[in-house]
Amino acid sequence: MQKVVVVTGVSRGLGLELCRQYLSEEAKVYGCCRFPEQSQQLLELKRSAGYQFELVPLDITQPGMIHNLQYVIEEPIDILINNAGIYGPSGLSYGEVAVDPWMEVFRVNTVAPMMVTQALIEKVADSQDKKIILMSSKMGSMGDNQKGGSYIYRSAKAALNAVGKSLSIDLAGKGISVGVLHPGWVQTDMGGANALIDTETSIRGIRKVIEQLSLKNSGQFIN
Numbered sequence: 442m443q444k445v446v447v448v449t450g451v452s453r454g455l456g457l458e459l460c461r462q463y464l465s466e467e468a469k470v471y472g473c474c475r476f477p478e479q480s481q482q483l484l485e486l487k488r489s490a491g492y493q494f495e496l497v498p499l500d501i502t503q504p505g506m507i508h509n510l511q512y513v514i515e516e517p518i519d520i521l522i523n524n525a526g527i528y529g530p531s532g533l534s535y536g537e538v539a540v541d542p543w544m545e546v547f548r549v550n551t552v553a554p555m556m557v558t559q560a561l562i563e564k565v566a567d568s569q570d571k572k573i574i575l576m577s578s579k580m581g582s583m584g585d586n587q588k589g590g591s592y593i594y595r596s597a598k599a600a601l602n603a604v605g606k607s608l609s610i611d612l613a614g615k616g617i618s619v620g621v622l623h624p625g626w627v628q629t630d631m632g633g634a635n636a637l638i639d640t641e642t643s644i645r646g647i648r649k650v651i652e653q654l655s656l657k658n659s660g661q662f663i664n
């Protein structure tokens with residue numbers, strides 16, 4: 442049966458490549474992003490994929506848009522990938538951290554993935570694969586933090602990891618497994634040009650990890 446994959450943040454970077462690779466596997470893909478008409482690469486992919494690829498306007502900070510997803514996406518969802526994320530203001534030192542940008546990053550990186558998941562949970566539960574992915578980062582790890590700084594991004598991803606762990610426990614009864622993944626340091630707008638790997642390599646690895654995700658390793662952070 443054709444898999445249904447839903448991805449957030451598909452205008453560029455890892456989200457766009459997730460769509461490209463799942464489309465090449467013949468999945469039906471719903472790509473969600475704020476301004477689909479502004480990404481030329483996304484529109485090109487849509488032109489070549491046709492009905493297999495649905496573009497869904499979604500700002501993950503807007504509760505009404507998240508609520509509507511359950512009506513826009515009609516089929517059961519095999520894989521829900523919460524990929525959209527922001528870094529927030531970069532280069533802030535101790536003493537420069539402010540409340541508003543921190544709240545904004547928390548809203549996008551931590552709160553929104555939970556809200557999207559809550560809105561679509563029954564559709565995931567009705568599917569064959571029943572998988573939910575949270576795109577996290579090693580920057581959220583305590584053990585990996587050797588450099589300090591990055592208070593905003595690090596804390597938002599650390600909190601996302603906690604969300605993933607609780608989801609894995611709460612959703613096990615529905616047969617849903619949850620993957621909390623680090624995609625590598627990847628050449629995107631966020632990762633920058635000096636990052637270690639390209640999006641194609643990262644997403645090839647991510648797809649393998651998602652394939653191997655099960656109730657046995659649900660909730661684990663996987664690099």
Ligand SMILES: NC(=O)c1ccc[n+]([C@@H]2O[C@H](COP(=O)([O-])OP(=O)(O)OC[C@H]3O[C@@H](n4cnc5c(N)ncnc54)[C@H](OP(=O)(O)O)[C@@H]3O)[C@@H](O)[C@H]2O)c1
Pocket residue numbers: 449450451452453454455456474475476499500501502524525526527549576577578579623624625626627628629630631632633636
């Ligand atoms: N690149 C890395 O090295 C790296 C490492 C670890 C983790 N990650 C994580 O991987 C994920 C993807 O990162 P990336 O490198 O592909 O970043 P990116 O190139 O900056 O892309 C981020 C995506 O998120 C979308 N987005 C941001 N705010 C949004 C909102 N309010 N509503 C909907 N979409 C929104 C952006 O859409 P717009 O075009 O509308 O802004 C864009 O499509 C993120 O969660 C990031 O934290 C990346």
